[in-house]
Amino acid sequence: MDILDGLTASEFLSDYWQKKPRVIRQAFPGFQCPVSADELAGLACEEGVESRIVIENDNGKPWQLENGPFPPERFERLPARDWTLLVQGLDHWVPDIADLLEHFRFIPNWRLDDIMASYAPQGGSVGPHYDQYDVFLLQARGHRRWTFGGHCDTTSPQVNDTPLRILSHWEGEDTVTLAPGDMLYLPPGIGHHGVAEDDCITLSIGFRAPTVDDILTGFTDFLCSQPGAEAHLNDPDLQVQDNPGTIGAGVIDRIEELIRDKLNDRSQLALWFGQYATAPKSMDIVVPAEEPITPEDLATAITGGEQLRWNEGSRFAYHELDDETALFVDGERYLLKGDARPLAPLLCAGSRVSMKPLARMAGESALLGLLTTLYNQGSVYFE
Known part of the structure; x- marks a missing residue:
């Protein structure tokens, strides 16, 4: 073709x-x-x-x-x-x-x-x-x-x-x-x-491509859910003004600094966008497995050569951070460190996961636990 x-x-x-x-x-x-x-x-x-x-x-x-x-x-x-x-x-x-x-x-x-x-x-x-x-x-x-x-x-x-x-x-x-x-x-x-x-x-x-409105409202909603968002704007250096109706330049400076500080956190932006971009279009198809699997049974299936594939309604992506890799699946994020980091690009390369390299990773209990979670929540299944 x-x-x-x-x-x-x-x-x-x-x-x-x-x-x-x-x-x-x-x-x-x-x-x-x-x-x-x-x-x-x-x-x-x-x-x-x-x-x-x-x-x-x-x-x-x-x-x-x-x-x-x-x-x-x-x-x-x-x-x-x-x-x-x-x-x-x-x-x-x-x-x-x-x-x-x-x-x-x-x-x-x-x-x-x-x-x-x-x-x-x-x-x-x-x-x-x-x-x-x-x-x-x-x-x-x-x-x-x-x-x-x-x-x-x-x-x-x-x-x-x-x-x-x-x-x-x-x-x-x-x-x-x-x-x-x-x-x-x-x-x-x-x-x-x-x-x-x-x-x-x-x-x-x-x-698809998100609108500017999607990005601005989505990211600010995400920021509002993070720790510290409930804090109030303070002004310990408040001084007497000639007119109480004036909104001083210092107030605008403080608000601008606060917003810039939040927007300059690229890792937060990446984590939000990964979750936003992989949220499934239809939650009716990404449903928990009818028969949950154990890590041991999953490992047996993987080493036995069964083919793992994405749920047809699932979305997979990843982003490389400085010392870890963020894996995004169906609107959720999973942070992988060290030897676990290669799992993210492996899972995201295509709907049918390459099983030989996955079998080599299946001996790691933490990775096996993550794969079990993805299976039981309905994001992947055996073909």
């Missing part, structure tokens, strides 16, 4: 990532979609699965949106064409879909959002729009015609009387039809419109 169309990962990131679209023919040659339309409809009926139906014209109302879960009979009442079913987080529920992500590990784990499936009969579409994230659109079944190009933002005209952000006056720059195995990369803000030419399924591999 050549998912980058002959480019190296460095070349793609330098020339295309967040810069311009790229059409990649047969990124996945002979691709067979692991799920059928009926299976997607079945998932859309399940609690805990985020799903939506978009109808282009619902009794004269343009681009109407319905949110799941849906009763099975809803699909019997849909028109023959011009509608779309969206199932979010398909990788959380289908291991074969999650395996596709291994081809995109040239992008950091923390940037991954999820894989969304879009099923549509002929004419089905979600309308011309733009997204605020990077996405690879992999054609999994049938054919979809994509028109794309031109930068869009909140000032771009949109259709009224719809809950969706549909562009009302937009003309793309390029048009292509994707067949199974073809893929289109789109950076944030690029207008695009995909229309099903027959019964088709498209898989959207999306990559």
Whole structure:
């Protein structure tokens, strides 16, 4: 497979990532979609699965949106064409879909959002729009015609009387039809419109980035939970002012110093961001193991050659500090020291853990205890 169309990962990131679209023919040659339309409809009926139906014209109302879960009979009442079913987080529920992500590990784990499936009969579409994230659109079944190009933002005209952000006056720059195995990369803000030419399924591999608001509010909330946050601003050097209504420059200086002191602690920032970035999108799938395992049983399974893999909804990352390595799994952090530090990059390299080096580490009781914790909380399991 050549998912980058002959480019190296460095070349793609330098020339295309967040810069311009790229059409990649047969990124996945002979691709067979692991799920059928009926299976997607079945998932859309399940609690805990985020799903939506978009109808282009619902009794004269343009681009109407319905949110799941849906009763099975809803699909019997849909028109023959011009509608779309969206199932979010398909990788959380289908291991074969999650395996596709291994081809995109040239992008950091923390940037991954999820894989969304879009099923549509002929004419089905979600309308011309733009997204605020990077996405690879992999054609999994049938054919979809994509028109794309031109930068869009909140000032771009949109259709009224719809809950969706549909562009009302937009003309793309390029048009292509994707067949199974073809893929289109789109950076944030690029207008695009995909229309099903027959019964088709498209898989959207999306990559998220936090907003400035997410970072500021998230980190300050984290700081407010740390020891010492309950302390009050003091002023033992208070002096009489000419006017009691004045907020003196010294007060602002003291507050600025306090804020800078908190923001300059890079280790605190790294620990917060690691936990924030690995918090699972769906807690419905990261659930404790039905049968908890003991460290001894875990060691036996590892040395016996069983394959350990991530829960499909779990997120793994790590950060190197001065004298320790912070491992982040599903919003929790684990600080590793000394000979334990190599465990973090080993666990984070891919969804299937390399078992030979892991077996060499399994003799260390502390590491075995950590692996047991990850197993029992549902972050990893034996395949």
